[in-house]
Amino acid sequence: MTRDDCEALDRRDPLAAHRDAFALPDGVIYLDGNSLGALPRATLPRLRQVIEDEWGERLIRAWNDAGWIEAPRRVGAKIAKLIGAAPHEVVCADSTSINLFKVLAAALKLQSERPQVSMRERRLIVSERGNFPTDLYIAQGLAEWLGGRYELRLVEFNEVTAAIDESVAAVMLTHVNYRTGAKHSLTSVTYRAQQAGALAIWDLAHSVGAVPVDLNAAHVDFAVGCGYKYLNGGPGAPAFLYVADRHLKALAGERFVQPLAGWLGHRAPFDFAPDYEPARSIDRFCVGTPSILALAALECGVDTVLAAGIDALRAKSVQLTELFMRLVEERCAGFGLRLVTPRDAGYRGSQVSLAHANAWPIMQALIARGVIGDFRAPDILRFGFAPLYLRFVDVWDAVEALREVLTSGSWDQPHFHQRKAVT
Ligand SMILES: Cc1ncc(COP(=O)(O)O)c(C=O)c1O
Structure with missing residues (x-):
């Protein structure tokens, strides 16, 4: 060579x-596009347009007229194409850490309401010791907030499947390890988790935009991912989350499925009702006002991946x-x-x-x-x-x-x- x-x-x-x-x-x-993706040429003119024409000229009207309010779902639907999801199963919001908190909480809630397949209490969240620290901290924090009902059990990369049994509520992993680059089998780990009655939650931070992912084919329960790495969305770009359609339906009658019940997760935010009533869609995983500039930049980045x-x-x-x-x-x-x-x-x-x-x-x-x-x-x-x-x-x-x-x-x-x- x-x-x-x-x-x-x-x-x-x-x-x-x-x-x-x-x-x-x-x-x-x-050689660091896995940490912060490069700048798409389209981003600067697009941001200029959003700032000058939309924010500058249309002001508040742009929420309706320029598609701002739909941006989290619109960009989510584009990302859905990269991860084998349906458009209504993905939304852009917040950061990966916050999204993980929301979907892990929802998974534990779902588990607590399911009929148990065995007499053993499901109190474990299984993850990899080498997982990205924020994922582990979020799980530790949530477990503690839930009064110690859940415990995070950490195992080595190769020990994950063996660690899954009927005491496990959720398996929470990053598809591609941030430090080693090693990739789990999304399909077989998800299958093993669900066979034991656990739910499978995946962090796609190091796969989306570089590794094909088919969440629906693998029957994944929940996923989160990052906008600023291979999606080229810019520093601190919004993240995304995925909830399988079957869970969106199962959760539809529940009032609080995740603790961050903000106004943009409400069924009708502009009713300004004092009582929370969740949207019946993935919107219920949204919390507060999205950053429109950041979403515009993320959309430019996602478009570069879709084009290839x-x-x-x-x-x-x-x-x-x-x-x-x-x-x-x-x-x-x-x-x-x-x-x-x-x-x-x-x-x-x-x-x-x-x-x-x-x-x-x-x-x-x-x-x-x-x-x-x-x-x-x-x-x-x-x-x-x-x-x-x-x-x-x-x-x-x-x-x-x-x-x-x-x-x-x-x-x-x-x-x-x-x-x-x-x-
Ligand atoms: C696997 C994984 N999850 C999450 C994050 C970061 O999450 P956040 O965007 O919330 O800082 C990273 C950052 O590198 C990561 O590698």
Whole structure:
């Protein structure tokens, strides 16, 4: 494999033209689209339009006239196409953390009202010890707020299925692990959970927009996901949540299915009634006024993914990650790097993680050379491959930069050792 070979791959790449949809800075190879997606070219003019024409000219009328009030459902319906959901099962709202709180609470509520399949009390929420901390904190907090009725049980990645039995109320996992890039089987874990009478809740933060997901085919109960990673929605973009149609129907007669009963979850918010009466749709998972600017930016980002098609994106993502692993093995051997991500494409998302004792300063040295990945404590160099705007030649150049940083030892300068607030 040579750089020329990579250029040849780029010439044959059916997604090559999609890179033009992004405003990427010169001299940068961006391998952090799994953390903050790049800026779509369409976003700036769209935000200008929303600010100048809609907010500036139409003022309050824009809630009706410019489709503002429908934006959470409209953008949710677009995301639904990427995750195998029906349009009415997805809505954009809040952050991933808050959405997880809402759907976990709803799942526990559903469980508490179901006839039990066994005499054992369902008091466990099962998750992975290496899950993203916010997911674990939300579950811990909710369990404590519910008076200790539930307990979060953490197991290793490979122990999840074995840990599911009839004492489990909910299995709450992130599809693709943020640190290792390892991917759970959404279908078989969901199946196992439901066989034991548990509900399956998935965090799609590291899959949506890069890995095909079919929530309805897998019969998933609830899901949440992030707008600012592979969906390119911008820093702090709104997140989304999914509730399976069968649960929307089952919950329709319930007044409070999740604790954050805000006015935009009300059946008729503009009746301004003193008593809460929930919407009979997924709207009941909405809480307060959405950020219209943020939703407009998210919609531009989601459109970039829809334009390419998720299957084509996955095919290229597998090629990019495969190439990166192969080149690192061939060209960076002997420097103490250890591949953490599964070699088998079926078991990984769209990132490659390498462990190294000096991962932090090595990543700082790479960033100084324009190759932007990130660091995850304690020792992970994390490289995300966003197939919409990355080229094969970028993979070659990134590995060359890594090789030079390691060979020259340039990472071992004092300023590269200084930690920053965001890693
Ligand atoms: C798996 C996962 N869940 C949730 C989050 C973040 O949630 P929030 O957007 O609420 O900060 C992240 C952020 O990286 C994540 O990786």
